[in-house]
Amino acid sequence: xxxxxxxxxxxxxxxxxxxxxxxxxxxxxxxxxxxxxxxxxxxxxxxxxxxxxxxxxxxxxxxxxxxxxxxxxxxxxxxxxxxxxxxxxxxxxxxxxxxxxxxxxxxxxxxxxxxxxxxxxxxxxxxxxxxx
Numbered sequence: 558x559x560x561x562x563x564x565x566x567x568x569x570x571x572x573x574x575x576x577x578x579x580x581x582x583x584x585x586x587x588x589x590x591x592x593x594x595x596x597x598x599x600x601x602x603x604x605x606x607x608x609x610x611x612x613x614x615x616x617x618x619x620x621x622x623x624x625x626x627x628x629x630x631x632x633x634x635x636x637x638x639x640x641x642x643x644x645x646x647x648x649x650x651x652x653x654x655x656x657x658x659x660x661x662x663x664x665x666x667x668x669x670x671x672x673x674x675x676x677x678x679x680x681x682x683x684x685x686x687x688x689x
């Protein structure tokens with residue numbers, strides 16, 4: 558089952574893909590309220606699918622969120638209590654990937670940034686084969 562949601566400056570598609578939930582995001586969430594609504598939608602899919610792994614494809618997301626939105630996003634991810642999160646950025650956004658990976662080290666969120674969907678899928682799947 559796939560759900561689409563539109564926010565003031567962003568749109569997302571959320572669907573279950575076997576052992577993980579896949580989110581395709583375009584644009585940027587504009588407020589903590591939108592962040593909460595987004596993560597509520599994601600949580601519904603995770604619960605329905607019975608999985609705790611997430612792939613966020615943000616290759617077409619443009620712009621940078623405000624600091625308030627960024628902090629709300631990290632809190633939202635942390636509350637989901639996920640096993641693994643793969644975050645895909647375009648190859649032109651390697652600085653963003655580095656920042657995300659460094660922030661992940663200082664949080665309790667098991668997230669890793671990738672430059673391709675294939676790499677992200679392999680990482681999520683390798684966790685499945687090893688049992689976590």
